[in-house]
Amino acid sequence: MTITKNIGAKAAVAFVAVAMAFTLVAPSAKAQDVSSMSLEQLIALVNQLQAQVSGSGSASGTCSYTFTRSLSQGSTGADVMNLQKFLNMSSDTMVAASGAGSAGMETSYYGPATAAAVSKFQTKYSADILVPSGLTSPTGYFGPATMAKANALCAAGGSTGGTGSTGGLKGGAGTLDEVQFISALNNEEVGEGQEDVDVAGLEITPDNSDIAITAVKLTFDHAEGSEVSGSATRLSKYADEVSLWLDGEEVARLDADDFTKDSTGVYSKTVSVENAVIRDGDKGELVVAVSGVSNLDSGDVEEEWGVKFANVRYQDAQGAYTTDSSTGNLNTYRTFSFEDFATSAAMEFKVRSGDTDVNNARTIAVSSTTKTSDVKALSFKVEIDGDSDMNLDEMTVDATTTNATLINVVSAAYLYMDGDRVGSESITSGFSSAAEITFNDLDLDLEAGETYEFEVRVDLLKATGDFASGTTLDVDVSSADVDNTSKWVLEDENGDTVAAADRSGSASADAHTLVTIGGGIALGSKSVTQVTDSNDSAKNYGQYTVEVEITAIADDIYVLQTAASSSVALTSSGVQYIFEDSSNAQAVTASTTSASLTYKSGGTVDGSSIRIDEGQTATFELVATFNPTTAGQYGLRVTGIGFGTTNSGTGSSQTASPASDFRTSKVYINN
Secondary structure (H helix, E strand, O other), X not given: OOHHHHHHHHHHHHHXXXXXXXXXXXXXHHOOOOOOOOHHHHHHHHHHHHHHHHOOOOOOOOOOOOOOOOEOOOOEOHHHHHHHHHHOOOHHHOOOOXXXXXXXXXXXXXXXXXXXXXXXXXXXXXXXXXXXHOOOOOOOOEOHHHHHHHHHHHHOOOOOOOOOOHHHOOEEEEEEEEEEEOOXXXXXEEEOOOOOEEEEEEEEEEEXXXXXXXXXXXXXXXXXXXXXXXXXXXXXXXXXXXXXXXXXXXXXXXXXXXXXXXXXXXXEEEEEOOOOEEOOOOOEEEEEEEXXXXXXXXXXXXXXXXXXXXXXXXXXXXOOEEEEOOOOOOOOOEEEEEEOHHHHHOOEEEEEEXXXXXXXXXXXXXXXXXXXXXXEEEEEEEEEEOOOOEEEEEEEEEEEEOOOOHHHOEEEEEEEEOOEEEEEEEOOOOOOOEEEEEEOXXXXXXXXXXXXXXXXXXXXXXXXOOEOOOEEEEEEEOHHHHHOOOOOEEEEOOXXXXXXXXXXXXXXXXXXXXXXXXXXXXXXXXXXXXXEOOOOOOOEEEEEEEEEEEEEEOOOEEEEOOEEEOOOOHHHOOEXXXXXXXXXXXXXXXXXXXXXXXXXXXXXXXXXXXXXXXXXXXXXXXXXXXXXXOOEEEEEEEEEEEEEOOOOOOOEEEEOOOHHHHEOOOEEEOO
């Protein structure tokens, strides 16, 4: 479209709009001659007429003042205050919704807010103010054209336009129906360095009108607390800032230094509030929050203060202002205390054991020629309870091996968090068989409320050359190390060391067996029955049935189909077992015992042995009976397996560990 066509189209639209608007407004408007108006004048007139048609704005009264001088930013005087009152008669030209310059709180200073309101007035009546002066944008300057329009409206007994309720408020003469404490906010704790901690609040319900809260008087009194022994009495020694919130939105903020102390030691301040409207019938939550100083004196910890809403000033829809200091819980103290950061944050650092697939005893295949890397040795969790984030910079774990020195078994250790490697440590000659491994310079940021998954992994040296096949290794996190502030370097979000009292827990793994060739052992189903002797009903014995699962590791292995008590060498029987008494001590086997081992599945029969291929698992059933010389509670424990690399099935062995995983339940036997 060409520029000429575009202008023509706009003009056509403007003429149509003017014609339509004329049919809806007063005859005085129709009397205007539009035939000689420019396009800009027509558009401005359309905007003005549309505003009149829609009734935009909300009048709060009329004016009779006559303005006599031009005003601009920096001007002061009674006429500035009257100009603000005039502009505040309509919601679309208001100087401010609340606080200084708002309805009822007009000032004699012409500042940026007044200039912005004048600009809105100029735009609203642009056809009478801007267009005749050749302007297309408002200026914020209360000059002759703007003054003439304002005086014309005031002389007619009018306002800035429209009808309705003050500042968008609706209703009649309003009051406060209910003002009650928010029950959940009582005896709150403000920690050093904590920001905007809610300490008291009111549920405010207006009646018969929307209300706009314009000011709140707050009072703080140290003497209201039951604990008033602190060395400091000044509010600013405890608090940094005080803020007010309505329904979760901030409406005011000031420094604690802004409060004034009276002769009785009470600190008070009337706080101007902005944008704080509660609708008729709704319930608004007005809350006072306190930010604690970052360096609370130790002598002032646990000190209590009282805070109260001494009064609330509000405006209703009729423009009336009321200061209420007596309804409900107004002018009543609520107690809160200042605490060190750890107490107020209720924080706790917890260590717990993690993945059982990692921590349960495992037979780990290692090489006799090369090292084995990244072997999982320990899994644990860290929980960050409370309201404070933490930073973990150093961690110590304990490693134990049956070898003479750890350096002959492990070459390096690694720390993983949520699957990512975050730390590593080389194992040097200084490590004994029972050694502490410390991961330094971690700088791990841990968020409050989160749980993190940690793993310790190790690189293992070659077997036979550095350590013997069958060596065990276990890695643990002890509670003593977790509580030790030099072994676990941990800070809260305030940069302070997390005290031992705020740490807890430990994590441990069973001893893992490192073998070049071997058998992993696990128990399947277990059952124990009490059998009565067929020859003498007064006597009975125990029968124990256990599934033993054997997995070939690193190579094929052969297992004999024999079972023997600990009196037989482990290397020359398929499965070895013992009987235990009620205290888990080995029971004397002087009376009749018997046992059999039957192959069930998973392997291949090869002579008198069962061949189990590398990586495969074979299941055997052990059935043993026990008739002791002394009556009591008895159970069975599998202590290990024997195996070979040929079908002789002998020569090597594997211990079943930990013992607790290889026990049956106990049954009472009366001989």
